[in-house]
Structures are given as C-alpha cells and as structure tokens.
Amino acid sequence: NESRPGVTSKVLTALEGLERVRLVKQHMDLKGGAKLKVVGIAGPGDPLANPRTFETFKLVRQEFPDMTLCLSTNGLMLEEMLPQILAADVHSLTVTINALTPQTGSKVYEWINYQGHKLSGEKGAAILIDKQFAGLKAAAEAGLTIKINHVYIPGVNDHETLELAVKVR
Secondary structure, X not given: OOOOOOOOOOOOXXXXXXXXXXXXXXXXXXXXXXXXXXXXXXXXXXXXXXXXHHHHHHHHHHHOOOOEEEEEEOOOOHHHHHHHHHHOOOOEEEEEOOOXXXXXXXXXXXXXXXXXXXXXXXXXXXXXXXXXXXXXXXXXXXXXEEEEEXXXXXXXXXXXXXXXXXXXX
C-alpha cells in the first residue's frame, strides 16, 4: 500500500490487494502508455508466513490471467512453500540473503521465528542460511526466475558480499 519500494503503510487483506491492483491498473490504463504487467507481494514480514499471500495471488490470477506474479521472501520457508508458490503460478522470486555464515548472520538478524520457535544468535542465523540456500536451489530447479537481494552493511557483512554473489551464481 505504498508506491516506494520497500515501504508499506499497512498489510492489506486479499480483497484489498485485489482492489489495489484494479485501481492501479485502471489509473495506468487511463493515462495511456505504460501498462501494469506485474504484481509483486513483499513485506512487512515475510509473505510466506502469511496465508493472505496465496489468497491474493489466486484472486489476481482469476481476474487478471495475463499478470506476471512475483514474490519477495527472506527464503526461510521457501523450500517448504515451493509447491504453493508453483501452484499460484508465481513467475519470479526475490530472495534476500544478507549473510553466508552464522557468525555474520547473528550480527544481521536479531532473531528468526521458525516452526513456532524464536531462535536468535548463530543458531537462528545458521537455520536461516541453510533454509535460504535449500530453497534457492529448489526454486531454481523448478525453473523460477530468481533475483538475489543483498543488503550491504559496512563492517558487518561487506566481507561476504563478493563470495555471496559467486555462490548464488
């Protein structure tokens, strides 16, 4: 519910999301020129932890069958949610990976919530990193288009940026 990338003012319900797509598409159609071709779902929070994500994709797909669907995730639940992602006909993913090692991850991520457990420190970071790369591999093998997002934090994860680029390539 915001036009700037990475900024949101509230989490929309599935119907509110569909209505937003209708309004933006209508506005763009009236102005002429650029057409709305892509609908992406991102945060706040990870969309894979919110069932509204797939409800919204279903509604958008029903009304706008030619729309390209995209999803942004931290990758924690990517591998286990891949069947739902594929069933929703999502075309592309953005996976944010900010660390390669649990030591660095513990400085980037305060905690994760995995399977109902709040995990912090190197243990939480290790699980997140393992799940990110397992999900990334599964999504690539499934044929999804994937973009890796990396938040460069000087003095925290900058020493891993080049190695991350090489590894995800």
